Amino acid sequence: MVLRSCWKSRHKSGSGAGARRILAGPAALLWLFVTQFVCGSSAVMETKNVIQKDGQFDVTFNDTVTSENQTIYAFNHTVSRNKTEGVHVSVDVMSQGLESPILFVVRQKQAVLSFQVPLILRGLYQRKYPYNHVGRTLCQPPTRALSETQYFFVDVSTLSSQGTNYQLRVSRVESFTLLTDKKFSFTASPSQPQYFKYVFPDGVDTVIVKVNSDMTFPCSVMSIQDIQCPVYDLDNNVAFIGMYQTMTKKGAITVQRKDFPSNSFYVVVVVKTEDEACGGPLRFYPLRPDELIDAGNRSKVLDVVVSPAINLEVYVMGMLFCLGIFLSFYLLTLLMACVENKRMSKKREVFQNPADMSPAETGKTPASPYEYGSFADNGSTLSSEAITDSATSTDNNYGYIERSLDSVGRSRQESLSSVEEDDYDTLDDINSDKNIVRTKKYLCVSDLARKDKRVLSKKYQIYFWNIATIAVFYALPVIQLVITYQTVVNVTGNQDICFYNFLCAHPLGALSAFNNILSNLGYVMLGLLFLLIVLKRDIVHNRALVRNDVIALECGIPKHFGLFYAMGTALMMEGLLSACYHVCPNYTNFQFDTSFMYMIAGLCMLKLYQKRHPDINASAYTAYACLAAVIFFSVLGVVFGKGNTVFWIIFSVIHILATLLLSTQLYYMGRWRLDSGILRRMVYIIYTDCIRQCSGPMYIDRMVLLVMGNIVNWSLAAYGLIERPNDFASYLLAIAICNLLLYFAFYIIMKLRSGERIQCLPLVCILFTAVVWGLALYFFFQGLSTWQKTPAESREHNRDCILLSFFDDHDIWHFLSSIAMFGSFLVLLTMDDDLDTVQRDKIFVF
Structure with missing residues (x-):
């Protein structure tokens, strides 16, 4: 019974008036004497002298303790229900008694x-x-009475037979309760943690607690804990309850009343x-395992401020603003579609009823295809007006014979026959024809649009169905x-699991940063809008084919919409996966945010190439396999690339x-083979073209593009090998973006060089998209957080919201980049609209 009572006396304190009377009376001395005698900390029974002293606040007690005596300091203070007063216990030990330390036990109500x-x-x-100077703050149990006097006792004991000097000081903590929007500065160290109380004011349901310091190190932890005893305020237990995060200079946690x-x-x-x-x-x-390390001076000066977070009105305004921006694009697109339909109707009427004018009367002479890419002495180039006039002219001296509707209809029926691409390609005469056609110095689109339309349509629709399948199986896990x-x-x-911008992370429900998720809505809405635009064009084109429209059958860039559907789907998936990534951005799920960016860049390059090379563009299986390899290397680079030579x-x-x-694939238009004889053929070409007769390249324009592309890519490879960037x-x-921009610039230059023109709509889209991309990249490089560093280092880059008190710089990047991607897609969709009435054998390949 005595042993059980001894254990209780060490781990529980008396509560209520009766317990306080026992502890304060003479019986307390007898009881402490008996318990220490029966179950002391050592195995040897010994008698201790128990000394009780009245404690006083803000007074330093200089005493000595040995194994033969124990000192008890009795304190009391008044606790008010409307005012919380903190109590801080500070201890200094003069000697280095590491083998027999001094034990301090503070017994108070409920703790x-x-x-x-x-x-x-x-x-x-x-x-x-080891730390010889220790300071701890006592937790404050809540009281129901308006005012109450509470007692607490500080017991000092040791097992050392030699006297150990110590200093004890108990003081009241000023400003223990934090006030809203009022900064409070303090100093903390590993052995002297600090904590303060905050009470939600009326009408405030959410606050953000910000802790700042001018000192990067030492590293610290901020924690939000419920009002209870004990308070976990040491490095080895601060993560037990509540919310916590490591910090260097900045720390912020959003706290909700609920x-x-x-x-x-x-x-x-x-x-x-x-x-x-x-x-x-x-x-x-x-x-040595038992070696003690001098911690040095690890004091840190910090300040804390608690501010009200945004209210419901700001949430509503943010959501309405986000919806309003992207719905305006729907309205603008609808308006422009109405205007474009009227314009195209008039244009179609003019083409179907051409004026009875000869080339001499128009003052324009159709140019020969073999003038492509060359500059005559008079500086003339092939103009789009000449190409258009050649399509409408009935003069057979220029090689164009207007086909009757009957012949067009028969051609349409033949193209819709049940034929597969493999059947078409396995014919020997077709292979010979390919070799002859593709080695011409100047190719036209008709030379590379010889395959069956139905086969090509199915081939490019696979892009859409494959990416739709990938999206489902990728998004669910x-x-x-x-x-x-x-x-x-x-x-x-x-809070170290996810790398948010904690200074602008607005929770909603279970989500910690709802604003970062909401801002991705633009990718989904604009991707859907682009799909609707493509669907409209697809329906119009199919109707034209059904009625044997000459323009749809024989003019313009061949219309294949499968890649456009894949691009729109990829844009929507980018929004969905970016939102998923921003649920909890960190080191392990970064690929959610980047995988479909690679796909978008790859699909755009494929679409640019397909415009002039519809027969020889890569299949969907090959393209997605290459993109999968890129994503695979992306993961490897992040996991193993840091500092790995x-x-x-x-x-x-x-x-x-x-x-x-x-x-090589681009230069020879796919007419080369990667086999055992490739080295022999390379040596033969170098000997005949460089040594024997030193002739220049046959395809100058393609060579210029490829030389520039190799310079750019070799430079990027050298940069990566030398600098080894952390963000692989x-x-x-x-x-990918550099190659896409290089090819797009080449396409525009060659289009203008070929005498083609860029209409008003794509020109406006190009200029608008360029400006938006510039603004978007500015906000992207603000770098509000990064998972490549520690969570504490990432928080050093955190900044407050800059738009409607709801969106930060990265949210604006989401807005602008989604608009810029949508504009880029529109450029690819409309940039060759000027060729819709030009015969395909007058449209050049580059």
């Missing part, structure tokens, strides 16, 4: 706080750091014993994973080889 001095805190690999039934919470700040959690250098490893991430964050309270060498070699293979995913995306 017991105990700690030893020197205080041993452990770091990484169980390294030990999560704290008492309408109040503690803000706890703890300085860690080591800095590796914040990206700091690791200390040396101790030579992604959604499941990010829901799990968010659940883990909400349950554990670990071997990886960068291998990647650079593969990058350069892929560039050379693609250059962005580096890989930069390679």
Whole structure:
């Protein structure tokens, strides 16, 4: 019975008036004497002298303690229901008694706080750091009475037979309760953590707690805990309850009233014993397991301020603003579609009823296809007006014979016959014809649009169905994973799992950063709008084919919409997966945000190439296999690429080889083979073209593009090998974007060189998209967070909201980049509209 009572006396304190009377009366001395005698900390029974002293606030007690005596300091203070007053206990030990430390036990209402001095805190690999100066704040149990006097006792004991000097000071904490929008500065260290109380004012349901410091190190932890005892305020237990995050200079946590039934919470700040959690250098490893390491001065000056978060009106305004921006594009598109339909109707009437005018009367002479790419002495080039007039002229001297509707109809019926691409390609005469046609110096679109229209339509529709299948199987596990991430964050309270901009992260329901998710709505809405625009054009074109329209059958760039459908789907998936990524952005799910960016860049390049090379464009299976390889390397680069020389060498070699293979494919229009005889053929070409007769390249324009492309790609490969950028995913995306921009610039230049023109709508789209892309990239490079650093280092880049107090710089990047991508798609869709009435044998390939 006595042993049980001894255990209770060490782990529980009396409560109520009766218990206080026993502890304060003479019986307390007898009871303490008996318990210490029966079950002391050592195995040897010994008698201790118990000394009780009246404690006083703000008075320093200089005393000595041995194994033969125990000192009890009795304190009392008045607790008010309307005012919370903090109490801080500070202890200094003069001697280095590490083998027999002094034990301090603070017994108070509903709680017991105990700690030893020197205080041993452990770091990484169980390294030990002793602290002789310890300060702890007592938790404050709530009281129902208007005013109440509470007692607490500080027991001091040790097992050391030699006397150990110590200093004890108990003081009241000024400004223990934080006020709204009022900054409070304080100092903390690993052995002297600090925490403060905040009470939600009336009408405020959500607040954001910001802790700042001018000092990067030492690393610290801020925690939000419910009002309860004990308070977990040491490095080894601060993560037990509540929400917490590591910090260097900045820390911020959004707190909602619904999560704290008492309408109040503690803000706890703890300085860690080591800095590796914040990206700091690791200390040396101790030579002996029991070796103690001098922690040095790890005090840190911080300030804390609690501010009200946004209210419901700001949420509504943010959502309406987001919807309003993208719905305006729907309205603008509808208006422009009405105007365009009227214009095209008039244009079709003029083409179907041409004026009875000869070339001499028009003053324009159709140009020969063999003038493509050359500049005559008089500086004349082929103009789009000449191409258009050649399509409407009935003069047979220029090689154009107007076909009757009957012959066009028969041609249409033949093209719709049941024929497969393999049947078409396996004919020997067709292979010979391919070799002859594709080696012409100047090719026209009709030379590379010889395959059956139905076969090509099916071939390019596979792009859409494949990406739709990929999207379903990719998105489902992604959604499941990010829901799990968010659940883990909400349950554990670990704010280091996700890399948000914590200064502008507005929660909604279970989501921690709803604004970052909402801003991705533009990708989905504009992707859907682009699909509707493409569908409209597809329906119009199919109707024209059904009625045997001469323009649809024989003029313009061949209309294949499968790649456009794939691009629109990819844009929508980019929005969905970017939203999933921003549910909990971190190191392990970065590919959710970048995978479809690679796909969009690849599909745009394929579409540009398809416009002039419909017969020889890559199949969907080959294209997606290459994109899968790119994504695979993206993952490898993030996991293994940081500082790995071997990886960068291998990647650079593969990058350069892929560039050379693609250059060969583009230069020879697909008429080459990668087999055992390729080296022999290369040597033969070098001998005949460079040594024997030193002739220049046959396809000058293509050579210029490929030389520039190789220079750019080799430079990027060299940059990656030398600099080894940490953000490999962005580096890989930069390679794709640079190649896309280079090919697009080449396409525009060659289009103008060929005498074609850019109509008003695509020209406006090009200029508008260029401006929007510039603004978008400005906001993208603001870098509000990064998962390539530690969570604490990432928070150093956090900034406040800049738009409607709801959206940050990265949200604006989402807005602008979705608009810019939509504009880029419109450019690809409309840039060759000027050729819709031009015969295909007058449209040049480049």
